[in-house]
Amino acid sequence: MKLGSLKEGGRDGTLVVVSRDLKHAVRAGAIAATLQQALDDWSNTAPRLNALAAELAAGDAAGAFDLDMTALAAPLPRAYEFVDGSAYLPHVERVRRARGAEVPESFYVDPLMYQATSAGFYGPRDPVLVASEDYGIDLEAEVIVVTDDVPMGVAPATASRHIQLVGLVNDVSLRNLIPGELAKGFGFLQSKPRSALSPVLVTPDELGADWKDDKLHRPMRTWINGHWFGEAETGVDMQFSFAELVAHAAKTRPLTAGTIVGSGTIANEDTGKGASCLAEQRTVETLRDGKPATPFLKFGDTVRIEITDAVGATIFGAIEQVMTKQTPRG
Known part of the structure; x- marks a missing residue:
């Protein structure tokens, strides 16, 4: 469905x-x-x-x-909660390696997760509104799940039964604002504006064999200005399943029906599959060449994010957006 x-x-x-x-x-x-x-x-x-x-x-x-x-609006134009993980550790490992930092051992057993913006989501064809290109506009192609009511302290095996819908998100990031916010030691706020959801959300049974072990197993295809950017495998190198991510989010509190849980940016060890965000590509370039070559998005740039099935038919529909200057109000 x-x-x-x-x-x-x-x-x-x-x-x-x-x-x-x-x-x-x-x-x-x-x-x-x-x-x-x-x-x-x-x-x-x-x-x-x-x-x-x-x-x-x-x-x-x-x-x-x-x-x-x-x-179409976003399937959930606003949600009670959006918690976003970082389940693809190749991305975390590369980013930390680029700045000379090790990955703490806890990252391999305890998911990274933060409270994301849920008060409003862009529709799949809505422009991304940003006040300045200097903020470092980036896409992040991710898989999401939507839950029904999840009790506090749920085990992963039980959490699996609370996953009712699956979809995609362009989790927009403003990269140049992130370092200053993280330096305060209190997480993201201004650096994480509204995100966009795929045209439709689907029930897990709709995915057939592509939904296995509470993970989606398909290439995440992304384009920038019509040019291929990446097709990282969503079922590869995902350290934590969605059931584990849901259980992590519900460890100390129940989750309300309609809660969105994100996978984090799709990334594989094999960098030949491209990237799912510009920060990832820039990190690969820095590790290889000593500095990044790929710029962040500019006004007028377009992004497309889509997953197709084994015969090439779109599953969730494509997110297609134009980066657009937002004139400040008030």
């Missing part, structure tokens, strides 16, 4: 069930007005949404329409 939200009906959008090929959709208002409402009562709404998806696939769904990607 694939779910999305239209840019209508208020700031949380209107829930739609989307066809497998992402060409058609049907409003699901008789079941739940928004995706958050559906997740709040998932055990009851999921079977009904699945039935509607079957009707759509059979051509029997009343009110079905052709889907326009520009009409």
Whole structure:
């Protein structure tokens, strides 16, 4: 089952069930007005949404329409919580090595994670608004999962059952603001603006054999200005599964239905597969050549992030965005 939200009906959008090929959709208002409402009562709404998806696939769904990607908001236009991990340790190892630092042993057994921005997500075709190129604009191509209600202290094996949806995120970073913030010892704030979600989120069963051991096993393909940038394997070099990441986030608190948990930037030991963020590429260049050569994004630059299945069909739809100058207000 694939779910999305239209840019209508208020700031949380209107829930739609989307066809497998992402060409058609049907409003699901008789079941739940928004995706958050559906997740709040998932055990009851999921079977009904699945039935509607079957009707759509059979051509029997009343009110079905052709889907326009520009009409889509983020599937969850705002979420109660977004916690982002850093599960791909090749990225962490290279970044630290570039600045002459070792990776602490704890990083291999205890996930890195921070509280990300969840109050608003860009839609898959919305521009990324930034006040200045001097901030060092970067994309970060990641996989996310969305949970139902997760109890505090849940074990990874049980946490797996609380993963209800899978999708993609462009976790936008402002790299030149990060060092100053981290130097304060209190984490990210201004350096992590709004992120963008993929056009649809899908249930794990929709992924078939590509969802195994609570990990997605497909290439994460990225382009900048139409040029290939990377296709790192999402199921390779992921130190912690999503079940482990969910359990880590819920160690001392319950997670509310609709919580988004991110994988962190996809990165492999094999640098020949390209990168999923500019910081990674610049680190590889620094280790190889002594300095970075690839610039951060400029206004007018475009990014595209997508994962396709074994026959080349898009799974979540593509995130396609233009970096755009935001005029300060007020």
